Amino acid sequence: MKEKLRRLDPWILIPYLLLVVIGIIMVYSASSGELIASNLSPTMYLKRQAIFAVVGLVAAAVTYWFRARFWYSKGTVMIAVISTLGLLLLLRLISHFNPSAAQNGAVGWINIGPFNIQPVEIAKLTLVLYFAYILGRREKKLINKRPGEVFAAPLALTVLFVVLTMIQPDLGGALILSFIAVVLIGASGVAWWFTVVGGVGILGLFGILVNIIGHLNKSSFLLKISGLKLYQLDRFRSFLHPFQLEQHGGAQLVNSYYAINNGGWFGRGLGNSIQKLGYLPEPYTDFILSITAEELGIVGATLILILLGILIVRSLLIGMRSRNTYHMLVCYGVSAILFVQTFINVGGLLGLIPITGVTLPFISYGGSSIIILSICMGLVLNISATEKRKREKRVR
Numbered sequence: 001m002k003e004k005l006r007r008l009d010p011w012i013l014i015p016y017l018l019l020v021v022i023g024i025i026m027v028y029s030a031s032s033g034e035l036i037a038s039n040l041s042p043t044m045y046l047k048r049q050a051i052f053a054v055v056g057l058v059a060a061a062v063t064y065w066f067r068a069r070f071w072y073s074k075g076t077v078m079i080a081v082i083s084t085l086g087l088l089l090l091l092r093l094i095s096h097f098n099p100s101a102a103q104n105g106a107v108g109w110i111n112i113g114p115f116n117i118q119p120v121e122i123a124k125l126t127l128v129l130y131f132a133y134i135l136g137r138r139e140k141k142l143i144n145k146r147p148g149e150v151f152a153a154p155l156a157l158t159v160l161f162v163v164l165t166m167i168q169p170d171l172g173g174a175l176i177l178s179f180i181a182v183v184l185i186g187a188s189g190v191a192w193w194f195t196v197v198g199g200v201g202i203l204g205l206f207g208i209l210v211n212i213i214g215h216l217n218k219s220s221f222l223l224k225i226s227g228l229k230l231y232q233l234d235r236f237r238s239f240l241h242p243f244q245l246e247q248h249g250g251a252q253l254v255n256s257y258y259a260i261n262n263g264g265w266f267g268r269g270l271g272n273s274i275q276k277l278g279y280l281p282e283p284y285t286d287f288i289l290s291i292t293a294e295e296l297g298i299v300g301a302t303l304i305l306i307l308l309g310i311l312i313v314r315s316l317l318i319g320m321r322s323r324n325t326y327h328m329l330v331c332y333g334v335s336a337i338l339f340v341q342t343f344i345n346v347g348g349l350l351g352l353i354p355i356t357g358v359t360l361p362f363i364s365y366g367g368s369s370i371i372i373l374s375i376c377m378g379l380v381l382n383i384s385a386t387e388k389r390k391r392e393k394r395v396r
Contacts, residue, residue: 015314016060052367060374060381089164130154
């Protein structure tokens with residue numbers, strides 16, 4: 001037990017704990033005013049986020065304590081895949097038989113009492129575990145130039161996850177799953193052009209989609225056959241012209257700009273945000289970094305991004321230094337999840353890309369996200385400790 005504790009990686013553990021604490025504080029600050037206006041307890045989301053954080057810490061500890069090979073055993077991976085598919089299919093059934101369950105236009109959550117499960121968050125981790133399991137066990141086939149046999153099953157699972165996620169509809173989640181697959185394919189050692197073509201293809205299709213949607217008319221035939229909702233059309237068009245379309249979907253982005261501008265370098269002070277008072281809807285989720293920038297300034301928001309950057313880079317370094325293919329791919333996958341979620345969230349609130357409803361890791365309110373990300377941190381800590389033990393044995 002002492003040896004296991006001694007091998008805890010402070011470059012993962014400390015930023016993770018700091019982000020969780022900052023997230024709890026900012027969720028309370030961003031949500032309390034809206035809850036008071038609705039005659040609800042101002043600490044409701046504070047208590048829930050604290051519970052999620054504690055559950056996440058326990059999950060991370062359990063993940064760290066098990067032997068690393070437990071997480072890439074066939075039984076563990078298959079249970080994760082089957083469970084995730086079941087949850088995603090259940091969402092589809094809920095959407096079909098109970099359309100009123102939609103939140104913000106999408107059926108992306110399964111309600112269990114006062115809490116919600118978001119299957120796409122589980123799908124991210126499942127995809128990483130499955131890719132690592134398959135590619136780690138079929139490494140010789142890649143070396144022997146037989147990538148088709150190796151990638152058939154992982155790509156099929158990726159397409160299935162992406163399709164089930166897009167029909168919720170959740171474009172942000174689908175984009176994250178696609179990015180994870182591209183990163184893990186690239187990390188597997190396959191020909192570099194294959195990865196480049198795949199990555200450019202995803203970005204290119206996304207860019208084309210944005211431009212096409214931006215020029216659609218609300219009564220156009222293309223809109224009807226695309227399956228897009230009017231709120232989605234407004235969201236994409238407002239990305240291109242936020243101030244001109246402030247009353248038609250652009251208000252979120254405009255108020256995000258105001259929040260960042262109000263905060264300046266050092267902020268208005270914790271709890272003193274103006275934009276959280278009815279201007280930014282649900283400011284404790286997608287736009288929590290805008291509220292953070294308003295209250296703690298650019299300096300405070302930058303500190304959060306630096307902590308996330310440390311986790312991303314450290315996970316990459318642990319993967320790069322590992323001689324175990326599975327360990328390497330899991331670390332790369334976790335790094336990809338953190339990077340793409342941060343990029344999409346920050347890019348959306350700055351107006352660099354369309355708003356897709358992706359939350360900021362560890363900071364935004366949400367149980368599924370913080371628990372799954374905590375398990376990811378437990379996995380990386382476990383792999384780091386395992387690699388340290390191996391190095392110590394080689395030195396002896």
